[in-house]
Amino acid sequence: MESSPLISAGLPIALFIIMIGIGMTLTVRDFRQVAVYPKGMIVGTVAQILVMPLVAFALASLLAVSPTIAVGLVIIAACPGGTTSNLFVLLARGNIALSIVLTVSASLITILTLPMFTNLALDFYMGTQEAVVLPVWKTVGMLIGIVLFPVAIGMVVRTRNPAMAKKAEGMVSIFGGIVLAVLIVGLIYGVRDQIWDLLKQAGPATFLLNIAGITLGLLVGRGAGLTQRESLAVAVELGIKNGTIALMVTLTLLESSAMSIPAAVYGVLMFPIGFILAMYGRSIIPQSSIKAPAS
Numbered sequence: 001m002e003s004s005p006l007i008s009a010g011l012p013i014a015l016f017i018i019m020i021g022i023g024m025t026l027t028v029r030d031f032r033q034v035a036v037y038p039k040g041m042i043v044g045t046v047a048q049i050l051v052m053p054l055v056a057f058a059l060a061s062l063l064a065v066s067p068t069i070a071v072g073l074v075i076i077a078a079c080p081g082g083t084t085s086n087l088f089v090l091l092a093r094g095n096i097a098l099s100i101v102l103t104v105s106a107s108l109i110t111i112l113t114l115p116m117f118t119n120l121a122l123d124f125y126m127g128t129q130e131a132v133v134l135p136v137w138k139t140v141g142m143l144i145g146i147v148l149f150p151v152a153i154g155m156v157v158r159t160r161n162p163a164m165a166k167k168a169e170g171m172v173s174i175f176g177g178i179v180l181a182v183l184i185v186g187l188i189y190g191v192r193d194q195i196w197d198l199l200k201q202a203g204p205a206t207f208l209l210n211i212a213g214i215t216l217g218l219l220v221g222r223g224a225g226l227t228q229r230e231s232l233a234v235a236v237e238l239g240i241k242n243g244t245i246a247l248m249v250t251l252t253l254l255e256s257s258a259m260s261i262p263a264a265v266y267g268v269l270m271f272p273i274g275f276i277l278a279m280y281g282r283s284i285i286p287q288s289s290i291k292a293p294a295s
Contacts, residue, residue, distance in 0.1 A: 016146045023154015024165040044102040044234040052077040053117045067125040072262035074121035076246040080106035081237035088274045092281025094232030102237045206266040213238035232281045243267035
């Protein structure tokens, strides 16, 4: 499944639509609420943007995976929370406002940090023998175009027509899930001759990365004095990644199916694990403790 016109053009367009959906979940009040109590945003953002890629480097070295799998693992770790993370936070009775702001803040910071960590991984694992380098400015421009701009569009739509935004929000989430599912199926079909060998290499690493992110979110959140609901939001954001961005980078910019395998495997594993986390949240947080935010 090397880069094709469908992937090169269709994937960025699909991601653009998905990010509009994220924008339609945001209001200025969400930012103001988190700005007043910024600890959760600081802890969650640092963990997503800096700590998770370092965890991926450690896991890749500890498990001695192949260079291409190692690079792909770092890329998915360096991606922000996914478009469905807000839904899982809702199911887990976590802090929705914090989840939304973490999704967007990490998505915007990723514009700068994803190229940095990707090239660091390429240099560390591939060395000078591979002529594969992520073009930083091209990546920054693409991420601005498919992250920052559509999020702004979504916020404008939400401001001007809240009712329409509310209806479209659910449709965009479903569309995002379908896009990711189609990409994963197509990717697996494209490398079907090597799939079992690649899964053997990527499966344990991606599983451990997901568990490490969730555990880190819960422990660091509580250690930093966050509430249970805030800690759950951080844990979900670290565990539910935007696999579509990872696939865009590996398939359209690096043109590597092998590097895409960790993102595809992660995209499959994160949903059942996220569901288990949601059930855990519901078991420790009573419905009565959730109050509607003040106007």
